[in-house]
Amino acid sequence: MRLSASHVPTHSIARLPRGWLVLALALASWALVGVAWTGLSQLFNMVLATF
Numbered sequence: 001m002r003l004s005a006s007h008v009p010t011h012s013i014a015r016l017p018r019g020w021l022v023l024a025l026a027l028a029s030w031a032l033v034g035v036a037w038t039g040l041s042q043l044f045n046m047v048l049a050t051f
Contacts, residue, residue, distance in 0.1 A: 016024075
């Protein structure tokens with residue numbers, strides 16, 4: 001049977017088990033939330049300082 005891009009087994013992505021991949025993606029998403037939160041807080045404080 002031929003494998004196409006839509007039939008790639010998910011347990012072999014980057015040679016990591018699926019649990020580690022889910023954990024890495026969850027941590028990356030929370031890191032992005034933290035960066036966005038910090039950036040928006042600084043932007044909000046900068047806007048408030050102009051008044």
